[in-house]
Amino acid sequence: MIVRYGFTRIAAAAVGIATAAAAFVLPTTAVRAADTPAGLDAYYAQVLEWTSCSSGLSCAWLTVPLDYAKPDGQTIRLRVGKAAMTGPAEGRQGSLVVNPGGPGAPAVDFARSVADGIAPNVARSFDVVGFDPRGVGLSQPIVCMTGEQTTRWLQADQSPDTPAEVRRLMRLSADLAKGCLTKSPLMARHVGTENTVRDMDILRQALGDSSLNFLGFSYGTYLGTLYAEQFPERVGRFVLDGALDPSLDLMEISKGQSGGFQVAMQRFAKDCSRRDSCPYAGSAANVLGGINALLAQLDRKPMKATGSRRLLQSDAVTALFTSMYSETMWPSLRSALEEAVKGDGSGLLDLADYANDRTGPNSYSGNLTSAFIAISCWDTPAPPGAAGLARAAAKWSKGAGVPVMARTMSWGNAPCSQWYGRTARVPAPASSTTTAPILIVGTTYDPATPYSWSVALNRQLPTSTLLTYQGDGHTAYGGESACINRLIDAYLIKGVQPAARTVCR
Numbered sequence: 001m002i003v004r005y006g007f008t009r010i011a012a013a014a015v016g017i018a019t020a021a022a023a024f025v026l027p028t029t030a031v032r033a034a035d036t037p038a039g040l041d042a043y044y045a046q047v048l049e050w051t052s053c054s055s056g057l058s059c060a061w062l063t064v065p066l067d068y069a070k071p072d073g074q075t076i077r078l079r080v081g082k083a084a085m086t087g088p089a090e091g092r093q094g095s096l097v098v099n100p101g102g103p104g105a106p107a108v109d110f111a112r113s114v115a116d117g118i119a120p121n122v123a124r125s126f127d128v129v130g131f132d133p134r135g136v137g138l139s140q141p142i143v144c145m146t147g148e149q150t151t152r153w154l155q156a157d158q159s160p161d162t163p164a165e166v167r168r169l170m171r172l173s174a175d176l177a178k179g180c181l182t183k184s185p186l187m188a189r190h191v192g193t194e195n196t197v198r199d200m201d202i203l204r205q206a207l208g209d210s211s212l213n214f215l216g217f218s219y220g221t222y223l224g225t226l227y228a229e230q231f232p233e234r235v236g237r238f239v240l241d242g243a244l245d246p247s248l249d250l251m252e253i254s255k256g257q258s259g260g261f262q263v264a265m266q267r268f269a270k271d272c273s274r275r276d277s278c279p280y281a282g283s284a285a286n287v288l289g290g291i292n293a294l295l296a297q298l299d300r301k302p303m304k305a306t307g308s309r310r311l312l313q314s315d316a317v318t319a320l321f322t323s324m325y326s327e328t329m330w331p332s333l334r335s336a337l338e339e340a341v342k343g344d345g346s347g348l349l350d351l352a353d354y355a356n357d358r359t360g361p362n363s364y365s366g367n368l369t370s371a372f373i374a375i376s377c378w379d380t381p382a383p384p385g386a387a388g389l390a391r392a393a394a395k396w397s398k399g400a401g402v403p404v405m406a407r408t409m410s411w412g413n414a415p416c417s418q419w420y421g422r423t424a425r426v427p428a429p430a431s432s433t434t435t436a437p438i439l440i441v442g443t444t445y446d447p448a449t450p451y452s453w454s455v456a457l458n459r460q461l462p463t464s465t466l467l468t469y470q471g472d473g474h475t476a477y478g479g480e481s482a483c484i485n486r487l488i489d490a491y492l493i494k495g496v497q498p499a500a501r502t503v504c505r
Contacts, residue, residue, distance in 0.1 A: 036205075039071040039072070040065070040071055040202070043063060043064060043065065043071070043202045044202060044205045044206075046062070046063060046202075046206055047206070048060040048061075048062065048080065048206050048207070049061075050082065053081065053108075054081075054108075054109060055081075055109050055112040056083070056112065057081040057082060057083055057108070057109070057111060057112055058081070058082045058084065059079065059080065059081050059082070059108065060080045060082075061077040061078070061079065061080070062077065062078045062079075062080050062131065062199070062202065062203055062206055063075050063076075063077055063078075064076060064077075064078060064134070064198075064199045064202055066186070066190050067190055068195065068198055074186075076134060076139070076140040076186075076187075076190075077139070077140065078131050078132060078133070078134060078139040078140075078199060078203075079108050079131065079132045079137065079138035079139050080108065080129060080130070080131040080203065081107075081108035081109060081111045081112075081129070081130050081131070082095075082111060082127050082128070082129045083111045083112050083114070083115035083116075083123065083127065083128040083129075084127055085123060085124060085125060085126055085127050085128075086115070086120075086123050086124050087123075087124030087125055091124065091125050092125065092126075092127075093125045093126055093213075093493070094126060094127070094207075094208075094209045094213060094236075095126060095127045095128075095129045095204075095207045095208075095209050095213060096114075096119075096122065096126040096127070096128050096129065096213045096214070096215055096237075096492065097129045097130070097131070097200065097203065097204070097207075097212060097213065097214050097215070098110060098111060098114045098128060098129065098130050098214075098215045098216070098220075099130070099133075099214075099215075099216045099217065099219075099220030099223055100113075100130075100217055100218075100220065101216075101217045101218030101219045101220050101242075101475075102133075102136070102218070102219045102220075102368075102371070102372055102375070103133070103136075103193070103219045103371065103372055103375035103376060103379070104135075104136055104367070104368050104369075104370075104371030104372035104373075104374075104375060105136070105219075105368065106130075106132040106136055106137030106138065106366060107130035107131055107132055107133070107137075108130050108131065108132055108137065108138065109130070110130045111128045111129055111130035112128075114128050114130070114215065114478075115128040117478060118477060118478030119215070119477070119478065119488075119489065119492070121489045121493065122489055122492045122493060125493055126213065126492070127207075129203075129207060131199075131203060133196045133199070133223075133375075134187070134190070134191060134195060134196055134199060135184075135187050135190075135191035135367075135371050135374060135375065136366075136367070136371045136375075137366055137367070140186070140187055141184075141187075141366070141367040141370075141371065142180060142184040142187040142188065142191055142367060142370055142371055142374050143179075143180075143183045143184050143367055143370050144176055144177075144179040144180035144183060144184065144370040144373065144374060145176060145179050145183075145369070145370055146362075147362035147363050147364060148362045149175075149176075149179065150362070150364060150369050150370075151361075151362050152172065153172055153176060153369070154314065154318070154352075154356055154369065155312050155314050155315070156168065156169055156172055156314060157169065157299075157313065157314060158314055158317070158408045158411050158412055159313075159317070159393070159404045159407035159408045159411060160411060161299075166386055166390070169411060169414055170385075170386050170414055170418070173414040173415040173417070173418050174418045176373065176415050177377075177415060177418050177419050177420050178420075179370075180370070180374050180420070181420055184370075188374070188420070188421075189420075189421050191371070191374050191375050191378055192375060192378040192379055192423055193222060193223060193226055193375065193379050193423075194226065194423060194425060196223060197223060197226045197227045197230055197231075198230070200212065200214075200223065200227055201227070201230075201231050201234065204234065209236070210234070211234050211235060211236035211436075212227065212231070212234055212235065212236050212238075213236040213237045213238075213492070214227070214236070214237075214238050214239070215239045215241070215477075215492070216238075216239070216240055216241070217241050217242055217475045217477075218241075218242040218244070218448060218449055218474065218475060219244060220240075220241075221240035221241065221242060221243045221244050221440075221449075221457070222244040222246060224238050224240045224438075225240065225243075225244070225246050225430050225432075225457065225461075226246070228430070228432040228434050228436075228438065228461065229430060229431060229432045232432050232433045232434035232435075232436075233434070235432075235434040235436040235438070236436065237436075237437075237439075237491065237492050237495060238436065238438040238439065239439045239441065239477065239488055239491065239492065240438065240439070240440045240441065240457070240464075241440075241441040241475045241476060241477045241488075242441065242442070242443065242446055242448070242449040242454070242474055242475040242476075243440050243441075243442060243449060243453050243454040243456075243457040243458075244449055244453055244457075245452075245453040245456040245457055245460075246427060246428065246429065246430050246457070246460075247427050247428055247429045247430075247456070247460075248427055248453075249380055249381055249383075249427045250376070250380040250381070250383050250413055250416055251383050251384070251392060251410075251413065252427075253380075254392075254409045254410060254412065254413055255392070255396060255409070256450050256452070256453065257409055257447065257448055257449075257450070258396045258400075258405070258406045258409035258410070259396075259450065260445075260446060260447040260448065260449075260450040261321060261324055261405055261409070261447040261448075262400050262401050262402065262405070262406065263445060263447065264324040264445060264447035264472065265288065265291075265320070265324065265401050265402050265405070266284060266288070266401050267445060267472060268287075268323070268324065268327075268330055268333070269284035269285075269287035269288045269291075269401070270284040270287075271327075271330060272284075272287045272330070272334055273286065273287050275334065277331075277334050277335070277338065278334055278338075279334070279337050279338040279340075279341045280337075280341075288401045288402060290337075290341070291320070291337070291402060292402060292403070292404070294316065294337070294340055294341075295313055295316060295317065295402070295404045298311065298312060298313035298316055298345075299313045299404075302345075303340065303343065303344070303345035304343065304344065304345060305344065305345035305346045305348075305349040306346045306349060306350075309349060310345070311340070311345025311346075311348055311349050313404070315345070315348060315349055315352040316340075316345070316348050316352070317404055317405060317408055318351070318352040318355050318356065319333065319336060319348040319349075319351035319352045319355070320333070320402065320405060321355070321405065322351055322352070322354065322355035323351060324447045324448075324473075324474075325447070325448065325473060325474045326472075326473040326474065326479075327471075327472040327473050328473075329351075332347070332351065333351065335347055336348045336350070336351055356368075356369065357369075373415050373416075376416065377415055377416035377419040377422065378419070378421065378422050378423060379422070379423055379425075380416065380422065380423075380427070381422065381426065381427070382416065382417055382419065382422065383413040383416050383417050384417060385417050385418075386414070386417075388417075389410050389411050389413060389414060389417065390410075392410040393406070393407040393409075393410035393411055394407075396409060396410055429456075429460040430457060430460040430461055431460070432461060434461075434463060435463060436463060437463050437464070437465065437495070437497050438461055438463055438464040438465070439464070439465055439467060439488065439491050439497055439498070440454050440457055440458050440461070440464050440465065440466050440467065441454065441466075441467045441468075441469065441475070441476050441477060441484070441488065442454025442455065442458075442466060442467070442468055442469070443468075443469045443470075443471060443472075443473060443474070443475065443476050444468065444469065444470045444471065445471065445472045445473075446473065446474050446475070447474060448474045449474065449475075451468075454466060454468075465497040465498060465500060465502075466500075466501070467484070467487060467488070467498050467502050467504070468501075468502065468503045468504065469481055469484050469503075469504050470503055470504065470505045471505070476504075481504050483504035483505075484504045487502065487504070
């Protein structure tokens with residue numbers, strides 16, 4: 001398990017499987033715009049055909065090239081969903097494209113979550129649009145594992161402490177990479193953020209907007225950053241919440257996340273120790289000690305859980321990681337730990353199933369696990385092999401409150417060390433000539449995208465302003481901070497950035 005860059009606090013909905021794309025023909029009325037990239041006239045001239053679909057949305061198919069180096073070659077279709085603006089027509093300001101994170105998270109139904117739950121004031125002026133990125137959800141999904149193989153991967157010991165466990169993890173990682181090539185040969189070499197960014201500009205044109213308004217959470221901020229680099233003149237109002245620093249490689253990202261999750265666990269432990277419902281009394285140290293003892297116990301022997309199922313150490317670690325994404329999940333984690341102290345792993349297993357989108361025995365609601373790994377590995381230079389991962393695991397876990405989580409952060413990169421291909425892009429600081437004002441939002445105790453990454457991106461983008469939320473959890477907009485919500489709403493609706501160094505507490 002590689003820990004995701006993360007998802008916003010409001011989860012995206014389940015996804016299905018896309019049908020094959022039909023042949024794409026240049027519309028007879030197409031006129032090439034002066035700023036249309038060469039060879040892409042037909043794609044930029046297409047008109048979306050909207051029909052009603054789930055959650056009260058309108059949906060359409062957007063056609064894009066499979067390979068941008070061969071725009072006259074094979075095409076794929078991306079699923080797009082739109083929540084129509086709720087205010088009067090004369091107040092319409094265009095579209096707001098949204099992405100919940102990942103990589104690998106679908107965004108079609110997420111448009112409804114944004115319109116109704118995260119940004120209802122903004123939805124009065126904008127059509128909120130979500131699209132499943134290529135390889136994700138309904139957009140030609142990449143599949144690297146069967147359901148049974150996905151279960152086997154998720155249950156593997158991802159903090160190996162014996163040579164046999166290391167060999168098994170590396171073998172499963174190699175099989176995962178081979179699975180992408182055999183099960184999804186069409187998409188295996190055509191996922192990746194750089195392609196998705198080019199898809200986003202075709203979507204912007206198809207929506208009829210001269211500039212792209214964008215709300216990206218977590219990994220979605222990387223989409224926004226690369227778009228600002230490639231299409232600086234088309235940047236509209238950009239909110240990048242829970243920023244990723246584009247200058248970091250995969251191991252540097254994992255190291256930062258490892259530290260972030262350790263801080264979050266310390267804060268959870270301190271909070272837990274003060275509550276009567278906490279199964280480990282007295283102090284934060286006692287809470288962490290109890291969690292470590294539980295993980296050691298599970299490493300030796302699984303625990304009874306729901307029905308005939310058993311809780312493995314990997315399940316418990318996943319439950320810990322996912323519970324740190326929002327402090328609203330801390331009560332559920334406390335309850336699950338209390339059950340585990342009594343010998344029942346059901347609560348922790350439920351949290352792990354939630355994180356993994358598990359819907360039944362060897363079944364999952366979408367292709368999240370495959371897409372996350374495939375896109376993450378394609379996007380970055382190769383991390384080290386087993387020996388290097390072992391060294392990093394030992395280094396990161398030294399002095400950590402929950403060492404197993406730190407080791408997992410390193411070993412989770414095992415698939416990418418054996419990947420079949422990757423982008424030529426080298427991690428580097430963001431460099432954009434855009435003159436558009438960009439709003440970056442950072443949370444001080446964010447575990448998945450540490451606050452320092454938002455600070456770094458703010459320094460790299462000269463027209464950006466950093467808005468700080470002093471609090472816990474991953475991302476801030478749409479949460480319980482009225483201050484954050486009010487300032488982001490004002491920026492999206494009026495284009496007014498908050499004052500520099502604004503902090504919402």
